[in-house]
Amino acid sequence: MKKVALCHIKKSYDQKTTVLNDISVTIEPGEFFVLVGPSGCGKSTMLRMIAGLEPITSGELRLDGELANDWSPSARDLSMVFQNYALLPHLTVEKNITFGLHTKKRSKREQEKQCLEVCEMLGLSAYRHKKPRELSGGQRQRVALARAIVTQAPLCLMDEPLSNLDAKLRAKMRSEIRQLQRKLGLTMIYVTHDQTEAMTMADRMMILHNGDVQQIGRPLDVYNEP
Ligand code: ADP
Ligand code: ADP
Numbered sequence: 001m002k003k004v005a006l007c008h009i010k011k012s013y014d015q016k017t018t019v020l021n022d023i024s025v026t027i028e029p030g031e032f033f034v035l036v037g038p039s040g041c042g043k044s045t046m047l048r049m050i051a052g053l054e055p056i057t058s059g060e061l062r063l064d065g066e067l068a069n070d071w072s073p074s075a076r077d078l079s080m081v082f083q084n085y086a087l088l089p090h091l092t093v094e095k096n097i098t099f100g101l102h103t104k105k106r107s108k109r110e111q112e113k114q115c116l117e118v119c120e121m122l123g124l125s126a127y128r129h130k131k132p133r134e135l136s137g138g139q140r141q142r143v144a145l146a147r148a149i150v151t152q153a154p155l156c157l158m159d160e161p162l163s164n165l166d167a168k169l170r171a172k173m174r175s176e177i178r179q180l181q182r183k184l185g186l187t188m189i190y191v192t193h194d195q196t197e198a199m200t201m202a203d204r205m206m207i208l209h210n211g212d213v214q215q216i217g218r219p220l221d222v223y224n225e226p
Helices: 043-051 093-104 108-121 137-149 167-184 195-201 219-224
Strands: 004-012 018-027 032-036 058-063 078-081 155-159 187-192 204-209 212-217
Touching: 004 043, 018 043, 018 058, 018 204, 018 212, 032 043, 032 195, 043 078, 043 155, 043 187, 078 137, 093 108, 093 137, 108 137, 137 155, 137 167, 167 195, 187 195, 195 219, 204 219, 212 219
Parallel strands: 032 187, 032 204, 078 155, 155 187
Antiparallel strands: 004 018, 004 058, 204 212
16 A cells, blocks of 8 residues: 655755646556656656655655655655666675665565565576676666565655666566566556656556646546647
8 A cells, every 4th residue: 555645746956947846646556657758857856756865845745645755765665666777786686685675674584585586576586696797687677676576665666667678678577567566566656758668557647848747647548638
């Protein structure tokens, strides 16, 4: 269960320029919500504010109804997948996946068991003891996914997670991510500049343009509007 409500959110990095201008939307538990728009329109900024990595200039962020503007990132019970995967090069796949779990107060045995499960789920079992540099792009991306999923956080944020993959792998990973999200019942907020990705993955999508919401709705409704 994780409902995310943005209420009149504004963001400026300095006094002169507004990056996001009065964004309001409620993302329902279990929804796959896609933020789409051209480079520089403020997608990453929005995601980082939800994650608590960037302060909100004004407006309210509510998580399951509670005002969360000032919550620390770890208090928000969410996971995040970045474009560059952000893997630790000196750690094995297994250690990369379980790296964040010490804050979750889970025993070592429990961590190992959960790591095995997600590796199984993502076809990484044979690579558990390898280092990131020994993996292909697609495998690295799966490690980043595994690290998010193993936290069991009900909300997952993804920032252009597929943009470093070739077209064929991208298409395959789209459906894998979608299946995983359904299976685990995650609330997903997914950022992309790729309209096909948005169309094929989203329950609902929001098109951002120069910091304003241009359109919001189900993919077919958005694209059939005159
Ligand atoms: P967007 O949010 O639209 O993806 P970015 O600011 O992330 O825009 O990227 C701008 C450009 O830089 C894109 O063309 C992207 O392919 C390229 N780029 C982003 N990250 C990297 C990277 N780690 N290495 C090389 N090129 C990158
Ligand atoms: P997107 O993810 O859609 O490519 P971003 O959220 O990364 O867009 O960026 C939106 C705007 O905010 C851009 O004009 C970018 O230059 C600016 N911006 C992003 N991060 C910072 C920052 N840390 N400091 C100042 N300006 C920033």
